[in-house]
Amino acid sequence: MKTIKPFIRFVGGKSWYLKQQIKLFPEKINNYHEPFLGSGSIFFYLKASKLITKTAYLSDINSELITTFQEVKANTNQLVTKLSKLENDRETFYKVRDQRFTANLDKATRFLYLNRTSFGGIYRVNKNGDFNVPYGNRQYKTFIDVENVFNCASILKDETKLDSHCFTDKGYNISENDFFCLDPPYLGENIPFNRYNSKKFGATEVAFLLNLINEINKKNAKYLLFVGDNKELISELHDYGYHQTLSKTNNLSFTGPSRNLSETIIKNY
Template sequence: MAQEYRQIAISEPKPFVKWVGGKRQLMQELENNFPKQFGTYHEPFLGGGAVMFNLLSKEPKLSCNVSDFNSDLILAYITIRDKLGKLIESLENHSKNYHDDSTEYYYEVRKQEPKLQIEKVSRLIFLNRTCFNGLYRVNKKGQFNVPLGRYTNPNIVNKENLTSVSKILQSEKIKISCRGFEAVLDDTKKGDLIYFDPPYQPISSTANFTSYTHRDFTEDDLERLATLANQLNSKGCHVLLSNSNSKVVKDIFSEKHWKISSINANRAINSNAQKRTGHKEIIIKNY
């Protein structure tokens, strides 16, 4: 029985990239805040997909409508779903070259701007697996600019997980799109669950990190998000949001139908390990 459980657990899909604000460490808190029943699951800031994969591991036939503004990331999801074999071949080539000379090869790949689908996606996964803290960051020109990480043997070709991800994404009930978050309004109906996990609002002048695409997520964007959330509330949707423990966020979601609770969280990307713990985040919901 124990062996059977282990095989099931191993096959559960997990995020194939580390992403700023990834939710794996907060999954239990989020699960505690999910509605008991809902229709289609919508996630307009997909990122690494931890929440979606967690839901699908429990309910593989769940209807999901997920999207992100980062076109390279969405291309990765589609490539893993549709062209896994060729992607794994490309990643194995990256892995071999990296282990021959990690520093030279990393910066050589970082400079590249491949145009073909497989090469673009394998480059993204390779850099994510080998860069400093797995931090995805681009500059104003959209160029990846994170230095090499300190790894002895990074798992560049996680074939088992990529296979699990590919298999579960092939469900006809999962729709993956590259688009802005406001497009979700037309796809939703009463009883659906919409989870918003946008780039967080900074809580200090040195905490501003929104560059997972080459455009920032501003306070104006947060206002637009709040307007959208209120529209979804009026439609009878279940709305759940994550954000930093910021006064700005709390003020914007101050209407009485929003319930705000705080949770403990770590900051895995801080270069100072002592500053990765003891942080608060907030969860906002309308049910």
């Protein structure tokens, strides 16, 4: 199997989960649903492993993230060319950060550039939706892994649908043996900030999440839910699925030295 990694860094990414010595995924996956896409590490792994037999439905409330995925999928050459012309230095960073674009290709170029050059690879916006992470001064031997971007684009072109919306704003057509990967941005002790976008994940969203899990169970579909260290929610979900607490290493630069953390997952397979 060709190794394909996400083309962006994203706080809360799930690459660590793929290294766990447990039953990672259901034996059979028809349609795949991931409404909190982030970097898409689990999606890329499943597609590269040919474990998704039908359509992958990927969405996120972050419209710039989804636009970037769409442009990687549709305009890979142009995107890589534009990105390669930008310098990784403080002056260019703040110039790009302060710019606003209307063309999707330019939006995606800006998103990828800021993702590579911002402090810790953090995506954070203020209440007005303005990106406010400082320059990271991170140097690369190769600024962008062009081959991997093209590999990601090839996977995205294969039976994959992308959409930007809040996960509570759209109904889900659930069939038997569909698989939902659920990684909501709720808070916990090990999460150093909470604003991935200008909205928060609160009680209304949690209630919708629980209803969705109930529907998944009714349709004989499967789900994997990441709960972090949210003890209140873990307690609320004590009757749901199988609980496992896993160890992971956090090596993101904004948290200081690498730390061993734990994350609880809940799954019904």
